Amino acid sequence: MxxxxxxxxxxxxxxxxxxxxxxxxxxxxxxxxxxxxxxxxxxxxxxxxxxxxxxxxxxxxxxxxxxxxxxxxxxxxxxxxxxxxxxxxxxxxxxxxxxxxxxxxxxxxxxxxxxxxxxxxxxxxxxxxxxxxxxxxxxxxxxxxxxxxxxxxxxxxxxxxxxxxxxxxxxxxxxxxxxxxxxxxxxxxxxxxxxxxxxxxxxxxxxxxIGALLIMMLRDMRGSMSLLSDELVRRRKLEQSEGRLASAVEQSPSTIFITDTRGRILYANRRFAQLTGWTSAEVEGKTPKFLQTGDTKPEVYEEIRKCLGQGKEWHGVFRNRKKDGGSYWVETKILPLIGPDGTVQNFIGLGEDVTEKRQAREQVARAQKLEAVGLLAGGIAHDFNNVLTTIVGAAHLAALDAPEGSDIAMEIEQIDIAAQRAQSLVHGLLTFARREPGKPQAINLCDIVREVTRLLRASLPPTIHMTCADEHGKFLVMADHTHLHQIVMNLCRNAAEAIGGAEGSITISVTKLSQGLLEDQKPRPEGWVQLEIRDDGPGMSLETRKHLFDPFFTTKPLGKGSGLGLVVVAGLVEEMGGTISVESAPGEGACFTIRLPGTSQSEAVPEITAKDIPRGHERLILVDDQPEIAATFRRVLMRLGYRVEAYTSSVIALEKMRADPNAFDLLITDMVMPEMNGEVLANLVRDHRADVPVIICTGYNPSGISIQGAPVIVLNKPIDPLDLARQIRWALDSAKAHAATVPAGAPT
The missing domain is CATH 1.10.287 (Helix Hairpins)
Known part of the structure; x- marks a missing residue:
């Protein structure tokens, strides 16, 4: 001793x-x-x-x-x-x-x-x-x-x-x-x-x-002090070295945690606490299992255990859970700490937060997807709308000849419904890609609800009951008619698909809200109009609601859903200056609430019914490179009393107009044609006759139309024959009224 x-x-x-x-x-x-x-x-x-x-x-x-x-x-x-x-x-x-x-x-x-x-x-x-x-x-x-x-x-x-x-x-x-x-x-x-x-x-x-013992203790302490002095000097140097190491670990921008050989956490640095929300005291003694979100497969954890058991390090990326329920991505390296005897004494985990990097990559990928959708929408819109125009026109002609209430009339109505649903899909793609702007006007939201329910009731299974709480009300909003129709149609169709073949109901209600009820929105003198679409289907989980409006997110089986419907709806609502929210829980159905700005303006001209189709006897020239469309429009217009000459070549139609500019009262032309597009054709025709009314039919117009002279009427395909007849009558009557006010000999 x-x-x-x-x-x-x-x-x-x-x-x-x-x-x-x-x-x-x-x-x-x-x-x-x-x-x-x-x-x-x-x-x-x-x-x-x-x-x-x-x-x-x-x-x-x-x-x-x-x-x-x-x-x-x-x-x-x-x-x-x-x-x-x-x-x-x-x-x-x-x-x-x-x-x-x-x-x-x-x-x-x-x-x-x-x-x-x-x-x-x-x-x-x-x-x-x-x-x-x-x-x-x-x-x-x-x-x-x-x-x-x-x-x-x-x-x-x-x-x-x-x-x-x-x-x-x-x-x-x-x-x-x-x-x-x-x-x-x-x-x-x-x-x-x-x-x-x-x-x-x-x-x-x-x-x-005790006094004697204290004297003895003081004597022994004097001898011990000299021995301890050197020991303290050595320990101070060691502590300074350890302090620098501990400070570097604590202030490291990477997350660092140390576990024992059974995976229980012994230490976690400051960055780990900042990133996860758990303090070092809260995680000590626990295994890192509390960080798991369930995204990582069990095989990965088995691979980690195998590598560490062999004394090797493991490297990979995890999506971990935070204390507040959020998540983050971390690039992790786990390696064993070997003791002097060559055995594994601890494990250390080093992590780098790569959440922002992954989000940036996901945003780039999402932008690329959106760009691809835009290109796809522009590519198919023209051809697909041409097909739909033929279907809609032929269905209209067939409906005129079908006995009212007959089976053939019902089948024709189903064809019209299917065509309008296809039209809604094309509009959805174009709107999602921001390639088809809306035209806001004062619209009665209840009219849209009645129109959608009429179309859907014919296609819904008998087990689903659809009711409208305010079917005969009048609530005016500032919105584009097509976009508003698309919003209600998408939400109702989603509700019907959620119910599926089970017994269920869909309830649509429209109410007027005072500005005081909307604390999160600016007050408006015209107030707000609230649309609620509620179903008693299976409902949605919290995780599903978080991603409900993400592009390409869908809970439907492969091939049953594109993941764009609700994205389009949210984009349209935002474009109208409104808000959309959803309340749902598993087993409790879902309720979508849309709030749109009300308006005090006069309601737009209501849609003309089949009994009010305007007719005429004027001479019309029709140009479309698709023979079936030209033939369909010609038959429709001739049934209305007009004299129509149809051409599939814009060059031939131009020569016909040049030969006798006053031979025709109106020009109807397609926009995209191989020899000469509708914009060029209209400008050349107006070089010879400036007052001729022009109607341009387009399946896809990304850059707008510039035509000299009086404003032209632009109709988006597929064109409803009733709307076409109304626009033709309006254009002809406007041209006659203008001609009556111009003095004789004045330039037109």
Whole structure:
């Protein structure tokens, strides 16, 4: 054993001995103090008992003895019976009242059971005397003989005398006990005084012993200080080195955590706490399993365990969970820490937050997807709308010839519904790609709801019931008719698909909201109109609602959904200046709430019904490179009374117009044609006749149309024949009205 170890051992031995002596001294002092205080309390209690309870009872007993003895109640009562003097009667009555007061005090003083028995016996006898006192007064007043009076008022007071004797015996016993307690407490106090003197001697001895031990300890400490000085210098250098390492780890921009060989976390740095939200104290002793989001496959964790078991490091990317429920992406490297003996002692995990990098890549990928959708939409819009135009036109012609209410009429209506749904899909693609702007106007939202429900009811299964709470109301909003139709159609169709083949219902309601109800929106004098589409389908989880409006996100099976419907709806609502929200929970259905700006403007011209189709007899020239479209439009317009010449070549149509510019009253032309597009054709025609009305039909117009002269009418394919007829009539009538106001010979 070295000298330092010997010194340290002696230091501890001396310290332990001094501590034991000190503890013994303190314990002895505490014991003596406690015993002394206890004896003083005993003396005080015994004296209180002797002087208080026992002494007071002695006073009461003495009073009772006086009331029962000579000159007391019994004595005065008997003197009144013998002598009949009134003073004896009055004195007896006063003494009975004093007796009762004394007896009440005694009974209220919580006497013992034997005392209470004796007191009640005495009370009973005195009560008899109190009851006999009026009888005695009456007998004396009547002048009865002593023998007669004695018979009437005779009382056996032997029980009272015996009870008083018993009561005095109890009191004497209590007094003797109190006296003995007092003497015993005094004797024990004298014993404690003796023990105290002995203890003082022991304390002096203990103090001297502790002093000697302290001197020995100081001597040993001087020797130890010199040995510890060098040790402290070495440790200070080591601590500085460890402090620099700990500071570097704590301030590292990467997350760092250390676990034992069983995966329990021993340390986590500051960056880990900042990124995850869990403090180091909260994660100590836990495994990193609480960070898992469920995105990582079990095979990956098995690979980690295998690599670490072989002493190799593992590198990969995790999507981890934060304390607040959010998530983050971290590029992680996990490696074993090898001890001096070559065994794995700990594992360390190093992580770099790559959330922003991944989000940037996802945004680029999303932008590329959007661009691809835009290119796709522009590529198919023209051709697909041409096909739909033919279908819509042919369905209209067939509907004119079909008997009303017949099976063929219903089938034709189904064809029209399918064509309009296809048109809605094309509009959705174009709108999503921001390639088809809307034309806001004052529209009654209830008209759109009625139109959509009419179209959907024919295609919904009989198990789904659709109701409109405000079907005949009038709520005007500023919106594009086509876009508004698309919003309601998409949401209703989604609700129907969510219900599927089960029994269910879809409820549509439209209400007017005052500006005070919308705290999150700016106040508007015209207010807001709220559209609610509610279904009792299976509902959605919280995770599904988070991604509901993300592009290409869908819960439908592969090939059943594009993931663009709700994205288009959200984009259209935002473009109209409104908001969209959804409330849903699994098993509780879903409710989409849309709030659109109301308007005080006049309602737009309502759609013309089949009975109000405007007709005419003017000559029209029709140009479209698709023969089926040209033929369909020609048949429709000829059924309306117009004289129509149709051409599939824009060059031939231009030559026809140049040959005789006044031969035709209106030009109807397609926009995209191989030889010459509709814009060029219209400008060349107006070079020869500036006042000719022009209607351009387009399936896709990304850059707008610029034509000289009067404004032209642009109709988006597929064109409803009713709308085409109305626009033709309006254009012809406007041209005639303009010509009537121009003076003869003036340039047009």
């Amino acid at each position: 070295t000298s330092q170890e010997i010194t340290t051992t002696r230091f501890y031995n001396v310290g332990i001995a001094a501590l034991i002596l000190l503890l013994l001294t303190v314990m002895l002092g505490l014991y003596l103090g406690g015993q002394t205080r206890s004896q003083f309390r005993e003396v005080e209690a015994s004296w209180t008992d002797y002087d208080g309870d026992v002494g007071q009872k002695g006073v009461w007993i003495s009073s009772l003895r006086g009331y029962l003895g000579y000159g007391g109640i019994i004595h005065n009562f008997k003197n009144y019976v013998l002598r009949g003097a009134p003073e004896y009667f009055e004195r007896t009555g006063e003494q009975i009242e004093q007796f009762n007061a004394t007896m009440a005090q005694y009974l209220d003083g919580n006497p013992r059971e034997d005392e209470r028995t004796a007191l009640l016996a005495i009370q009973a006898i005195i009560d008899q005397y109190a009851a006999k006192l009026p009888v005695a007064r009456d007998a004396v007043a009547r002048g009865l003989s002593l023998e007669q009076v004695d018979v009437l008022v005779a009382v056996d007071d032997s029980r009272a005398i015996q009870a008083l004797v018993d009561l005095e015996a109890v009191w004497q016993t209590s007094r003797a006990i109190s006296t003995s307690r007092m003497f015993a407490a005094v004797d024990q106090g004298q014993t404690l005084i003796l023990i105290g003197f002995v203890s003082i001697g022991l304390l002096v001895f203990a103090a001297l012993s």
